[in-house]
Amino acid sequence: MTDTVQESRNAPLDGRGWAGKGLAGLVLGATLATGLMGIFGLLFHADAQFRTAAAQILRWFPGPVWGVVLALSFLFRSPVRAWTTLGVLNGVVWAAYLLLRGILV
Amino acid sequence: MKIRGDIVRLYRNVHSWVGIMAGLFLFVAFYAGGMTMFEGVVESWSARPAALPAAVSVDHLPDLLQKAFAADPSAVANHTVILYPDAAHPSSLMWSASHDREHGPARTMYAGLAPDGSLITRTQTPSQAASFINILHQRIGLPLGRESGRLVMGIVALLYAVALVSGTVMVLPSLLRNLFALRLTESLRRMWLDFHTLLGVCSLPFHIVMAATAAGFAFQRPIMTLEQNLFRPALSVESTQGGRDGAHAHHHGSGHPGIDRPLLEPGALVASLAEQVPDFEPDALVYSTRNGKLSLRVTGHDTRHVTRRPDGGYVDVDPCGGRITSTDFLPGHQGGGFLALTTIYALHFGTFGGLWGRAGYALLGFGGAFLFYSGNRLWLSSRRRRERSAGLSQDSLGTRLLSVLTAGGMLGCVCGVSAVFAAVPLLPEGGHYQNIEALFYAVLFGCVVMAVWLGGERSTRPLVGLAGVLTLLIPVTDGLSRLLLLARPITGNVIGVDIVALVYGLALVLTAMRATRALAGSSMEERVRA
Structure with missing residues (x-):
């Protein structure tokens, strides 16, 4: 068991499964960036009417995060790993957002 | 810096594929974008001021405004008073005669006074060449509509971000060794490769800024919709804009819609502004109707500070009393948050450092276009080499x-x-x-x-x-x-x-x-x- 894990960890990365990994980065990267934007928006008291600077500045937040997540998604060992890892991260971020919203509202 | 060989190889593949997908569009975006640094210069170059009414002195502005509004009452809601007329804006008073703002400057009515004091007006559509170049830049060369063009541009910006990350991963391990090795003597492919690497690494900060800000402009609409759902409604408003909406809302009625008192004359308004913000030099008084209420935005240049737009910063003023209602985008009078926001705009539009700042940005933009051209040439020559060695003639x-x-x-x-x-x-x-x-x-x-x-x-x-x-x-x-x-x-x-x-x-x-x-x-x- 440990041997196979060790082996797969040392196996060189290649382009196999690029479509699945990329799609995970594309879809879950977008939701992750949105969730993080929500958290920062609540923390910095950004308003829904875009009167505050924070609300207007945060418009530039999701794009770069999305791009970086997409670019790094090719580093996952397999498409399944990409979907599960990014899925769990999304769960954590969105749970934190809902919790914050519950506390702050 | 050490990065595993397999990761570098993987990202070399990623880089060449996203580069090929986005390179053509990015070339157009950067070539046209570099030119937009001189949009004002091109507007002035392409202007046809000869047929338009001459400017009037500040003393005659009240007379001109009164006669123009008597002739066309709809002009009140949407007019601009030019304080320093130039080739692109030769008349003292102008207002749009059309609602089509999709294609650059709309058809415009220009007004002036004849020597005998009577009103003269001319309609002209300002040259839309400079705006065409700008729209070509925004829609990455594709003849698309406003919203669909933005989304396609956003996808390209995303590919561009991936190309930047993967390209950086590729060059990091051998950065110092290979950066300045410009092997002009060896094969053509080597030369394109060295040139592409050198140009890419040297302008990387510029490209990071462009990729990050372009995504913000591209996905503006969907992100704003998300923000409206995710953020809480404003309880206390931090912005100085807050005072504006409530103050005079109940005075509606007399005269023109949205105006409760007579407008302050341009001379008095400029004098009142000079008292409130002595270092601000106004260029134009832009009157427009927002939420059924006439509002005034005074635009002005200030090369000492970053500005939001290429034509400078602006200050919101009460058009009747002359009191400043918002300094959010007034150069040199911004709070930290709005200064940060202005910096984001300025970093994309190159609106800092005056003419030299814009010239530098134009050079970086054209350099970017050449970066994508060299990337495609590189891809072609290495594909050809592989195909030749595979026996394809x-x-x-x-x-x-x-x-x-x-x-x-x-x-x-x-x-x-x-x-x-x-x-x-x-x-x-x-x-x-x-x-x-x-x-x-x-x-x-x-x-x-x-x-x-x-x-x-x-x-x-x-x-x-x-x-x-x-x-x-x-x-x-x-x-x-x-x-x-x-x-x-x-x-x-x-x-x-x-x-x-x-x-x-x-x-x-x-x-x-x-x-x-x-x-x-x-x-x-x-x-x-x-």
Whole structure:
């Protein structure tokens, strides 16, 4: 068991499964960036009417995060790993957002 | 820095594929984007001020406004008073005569006073050439609508971000060793590779800024919708804009819609502003109707501070009392948050450091375009090398296709932009958007057809030559139209544009002539090796 894990960890990365990994980065990267934007928006008291600077500045937040997540998604060992890892991260971020919203509202 | 070999190899593949997908569009975006740094200069170059009413002095402005509003009451809701008239804005008072703002400056009514004091008005559509270049930049060369164009641009910006990350991963391990090794003597492929790496690494901060800000502009609408759902409604408003909405809302009624008292005269308004913010130099008073209420935005230059837009910063003023209602975007009077926001805009639009800042940004933009051109050339030469060593005597379909698109699309864009500028002096009113758009895509299409016909490699030289000839035509048609056909003034901006076109055109023609020898040399070299 440990041997196979060790082996797969040392196996060189290649382009196999690029479509699945990329799609995970594309879809879950977008939701992750949105969730993080929500958290920062609540923390910095950004308003829904875009009167505050924070609300207007945060418009530039999701794009770069999305791009970086997409670019790094090719580093996952397999498409399944990409979907599960990014899925769990999304769960954590969105749970934190809902919790914050519950506390702050 | 150490990065595992397999990761570098993986990202080399990612880099070349996203580069190929986005490179053509990014070339157009950067070539046209570099030109937008001089949008104001081009507006002044392409203006036709001769037929328009002359400016009036500040003392006569109240008279002019009163007569103009009596003649066209709808002008009150949406007019601009120019304090310092120039070639692009020659009259003291103007208002839009059309609601079409999709294609650059709308059809505009210009007003002035005749020597006997009577009102004279002229309608003209300002040349839409400069805005066409800007819209070409925003829609990455595709003739799409506003919203669909933005989304496609966003996808390209995303690919661009991936290309930047992967490219950085590729060069990091051997950065110091290879950066300044420009191997001009070895094969053509080596030269493109070294050049691409050097240009990419040196302008990386600029490209990171552009990728990050472009995504924000591209996904503006969907992100704002998300924000409206995710953020809480405003409880206490931090912005100074807050006072504006409530204060006079209950005074509606008398006279023009949205105005409760007579408007303050321009002279008194400027004097009141000078008292409140002595260091701000106003350029224009822009009256518009927002939420059924007349509001005034005073725009002004200030090269000492970053500004939100290329034409400077602005301050919101009560049009009746002259009191400042918001300094959120007033250069030198911004809070930390709005200064940060202005910096984001300024980093994309190059609106800092005055003319030199914009010139530097234009150079970085054109350098970016050349980066994508060199990337495509690099991809082609390494594909060809692989295909030759695999025993193929001719290019595969994919190689041929990209070769044609690189030459026809990228150089076609250069030809198209130059053709637009060369035609502006000859077109009525300095070119309407539809005519300019038709001309650009006709030239682009012609260049692609030529590339298909001759093949990508063989069409490169004639296309560079064509771009050079079209660029050289700009000072010719402009000079002729100024001297012979129309009474168009010759200003510093005009001479600047024509001289730049002359030098650039000559450089392109010389490149085309030199490329013949270089190409002949490299094919000799390849034949010798084979």
